[in-house]
Amino acid sequence: MTSNANGAKAAGAGVQAEWPLYEVFVRGKRGLNHVHVGSLHAADDQMALLHARDVYTRRNEGVSIWVVKSVDIAASSPDEKDPLFTPSNDKVYRHPTFYTIPDDVPHM
Amino acid sequence: MTTTQPAPAGDGAAYLEGFDATIERGDRIEPRDWMPEGYRKTLVRQVAQHAHSEIIGMQPEGNWLTRAPSLRRKAILLAKVQDEAGHGLYLYSACETLGVSRDELTEMLIDGRQKYSSIFNYPTLSYADVGTIGWLVDGAAICNQVPLCRTSFGPYGRAMIRICKEESFHQRQGYELLMTMMRGTDEQRAMVQESVDRFWWPALMMFGPPDADSPNTAQSMAWGIKRNTNDDLRQRFVDMTVPQAKALGVTLPDPDLRWNEEKGGHDFTAPDWDEFMQVVKGNGPCNSQRIAHRRKAWEDGAWVREAATAYAAKSRAVANDQEGAA
Numbered sequence: 061m062t063s064n065a066n067g068a069k070a071a072g073a074g075v076q077a078e079w080p081l082y083e084v085f086v087r088g089k090r091g092l093n094h095v096h097v098g099s100l101h102a103a104d105d106q107m108a109l110l111h112a113r114d115v116y117t118r119r120n121e122g123v124s125i126w127v128v129k130s131v132d133i134a135a136s137s138p139d140e141k142d143p144l145f146t147p148s149n150d151k152v153y154r155h156p157t158f159y160t161i162p163d164d165v166p167h168m
Numbered sequence: 169m170t171t172t173q174p175a176p177a178g179d180g181a182a183y184l185e186g187f188d189a190t191i192e193r194g195d196r197i198e199p200r201d202w203m204p205e206g207y208r209k210t211l212v213r214q215v216a217q218h219a220h221s222e223i224i225g226m227q228p229e230g231n232w233l234t235r236a237p238s239l240r241r242k243a244i245l246l247a248k249v250q251d252e253a254g255h256g257l258y259l260y261s262a263c264e265t266l267g268v269s270r271d272e273l274t275e276m277l278i279d280g281r282q283k284y285s286s287i288f289n290y291p292t293l294s295y296a297d298v299g300t301i302g303w304l305v306d307g308a309a310i311c312n313q314v315p316l317c318r319t320s321f322g323p324y325g326r327a328m329i330r331i332c333k334e335e336s337f338h339q340r341q342g343y344e345l346l347m348t349m350m351r352g353t354d355e356q357r358a359m360v361q362e363s364v365d366r367f368w369w370p371a372l373m374m375f376g377p378p379d380a381d382s383p384n385t386a387q388s389m390a391w392g393i394k395r396n397t398n399d400d401l402r403q404r405f406v407d408m409t410v411p412q413a414k415a416l417g418v419t420l421p422d423p424d425l426r427w428n429e430e431k432g433g434h435d436f437t438a439p440d441w442d443e444f445m446q447v448v449k450g451n452g453p454c455n456s457q458r459i460a461h462r463r464k465a466w467e468d469g470a471w472v473r474e475a476a477t478a479y480a481a482k483s484r485a486v487a488n489d490q491e492g493a494a
Contacts, residue, residue: 078271079477081264098327099261101270103476104483115257118250119334138200 081130082108084115086122094126102127191392196322199265207391210384211321212266213282214393219259220277220284224458226252228292229301237295244341245298251338255331262323278463286444287370289452296349296356296363302342303416304364304371304409310335311405312375320392343412350417357417364413365421369439375402377441406434 079101085094097116102108108127117125136144152158161168183202190197197203226249233249236242260270276282287305292298313335316328349356376382376398388394396404406425413420425436446452 077477078269079473098258098330099264100257103473104480107476107480114250115254118247118254135200138198138202 079103079107082112082127083130083133084108084112085126085128086112086116087124088121089123094124097121099130191320194392196325197320198322206387207393208266210388210391210393211324212263212268214388215259215263215266215321215324215327216268216273216276216282217284219256219263219273220282221288222252222256222259223277224284224288224462226256227458227461228288228290228454229298231292232295232298235295236298241345248302248338248341251334255327255334258327258330259324262321262327265323274466278459278466280450280459283448284458285374286447286452287374288458289447289454290367290370291454293366294359294363296346296359297367299342299345299349299360300363300367302338302340303346303412304342304367305374306335306338306342307409307412308371308374308405310339311401311408315395315401318395324393343416346416346418360416361418364418368421369443372402372405372436372439373441373444373447375399375405377444378438381441403433406436410434 080103081099082102083099084097086097087094100108100111100115102111105127109125112125112127116122148154184204187197187201187203187207190201197207229245229252230249233242233245236245260273263273264270273282277284287308292301310332313328313332317325317332319325319328346360349360379385379397379399382398385394385397389397410420410425410427422437425434427433428435447455450456
């Protein structure tokens, strides 16, 4: 069984193949990132956009929508979480709080 | 990539430990994390049942779309029924992350292997029912759903957050509809009362059987899937609803409903649990009609799904040809 980043199966087990699964990203307003809001099935990209509009933006939740087939998303594996993120764990000097600055120095 | 990964032989204990620790910290489980099979199965059952309820729930109210008394009321009802479809889709998406396909879910609904809320097996006999469903049925749903925003499975919680944001509109439009009727004629007031009399008991049943008869509750709460017991939520619903009924000017059909100072909540009569079991088993007033309607929509829509698939394939082929020619 293959699955996408979101875990869902890529194709149906039924006799007739399901419409592919798409992941939907919405930009809430200008100046913000597109954010993942959910997924839906559609026969093609155009239908995915229309369905995304109807399902995820019924109340002005967005000014722009991205849809991408779930199977096209490459994802890190939860099993490799520790080794994958280890390189950043021991680099505390990357955070501003690592550095002690006297309280009376302004605007720091 | 696999969906929910089976624990490899030998190291299963380590996986379970990691899962338990995540739950213990109050962190969310995400789709590609390892999870016990029982957790996955419980979630599939609960989320699917919830999704099916939203989809079947379109029918009782859809019954009044063409007979709404004004364009304003029709537009509101249409928006509400459309929301229910959206809620069903959010939940189906969440359920699919557990490794079950959308088509399987639909088929399990129409062949009776999965259930939906018993409330939708009651008919909507008068237009006042549209208001009562918004007020009592969606009110009960809100009581159930708000704590589920913190459920331990990430996709389910996220779906619940979206749904709860929209559910408030459902309850308020229903209550406002009833208020409008209560300001009308005696006949309209009687219609509201009659509708409330019919829906009160089924609304209480929406929280499920009493805790003593709900064997899965303890495990679901340990896993953080459920956050409150059925009886706790039912009590919360009654306490919320009593002042709303008073403001509306209707009587809740329970002569033993009264405030209990000692427990800081209302005492009330339990619904007829035999009736509940009958409806759950498929013998409610509308069970067969609801499923027959859903099955018909599914079967009649098959050619549309196939045509769209064929059109998409053809469009892709044309695009590939043009690329090849260029």
